[in-house]
Amino acid sequence: MAIEVTHIDYGDLKGGLVRMMERFKEEGTLTGEPEDDDRLREDPNAALLGLLYDQRVRAEFAFTGPLRLKDRLGHLDMKKIAAMDFDEFQELFAQKPAVHRFTNKMAENTQKVAAMLVEEYDGNAANIWNDGVDIDTIEKRIRKFPGFGKGKASKIKYVLHYFGHRDFSDE
Incomplete structure (x- = not known):
């Protein structure tokens, strides 16, 4: 499903996310697969995990990592993910194609992020940003999660x- 998005200035960024936004301008898809874009639009937890995984892998692979995980688990229920046995979770995470190339660290961070989402945001990443706070507050909240530095x-x-x-075209 194609969506209408007002483009915002991302001139201060570099890397794969920029490439994805450029593709969106030209082709109407971020990941290269409209169905994957739709799945990331439908699930705020997937979008947050995609950003978590955007490290030392192609951005499109990072952002579709949560979709691979969801396909394997049948869900992205943060409560269930946080409660899973780590070895079992890590094994699912590492199945080919792996969710991320750094399976140990990213599986660990995924479970930690899931636990924080459950504890502080009722298991829903949208609760990080859906209360109308400004982008600075959202970034501060995000930085508290494992694997999310300032950049x-x-x-x-x-x-x-x-x-x-969330629409940031007016900010």
Whole structure:
């Protein structure tokens, strides 16, 4: 499903996310697969995990990582993910094609992120940003999660905007 998005300035960014946004301008798809884009638009947890995985792998692979995980688990229920046996979770995470090339660390971070989402945001990443707070507050919240430093957290604005979770065209 094609969506209408007002483009926002991302001139301060570099890397794969920029490539994805450029593709969106030209082809109407971020990941290269409209169905994958739709699945990331439908699931705020997938969008957040995609940003988590955007490290040392092609951005499109990173953002579709949560979709591979969801296909294997049958869900992206953060409560269930947080409660899973780590070895079992890591094994699912590593199945080919792996969710991420750094299976140990990213599986660990995924479970930690899931646990924080359950504890602080009722298991729903949308609760990080859906209360109308400004982007600075959202970035501060994101930086508290494992695997999200200042640089990665600064990309959340573009992820939310281009995957349709929050409109930043007026900011």
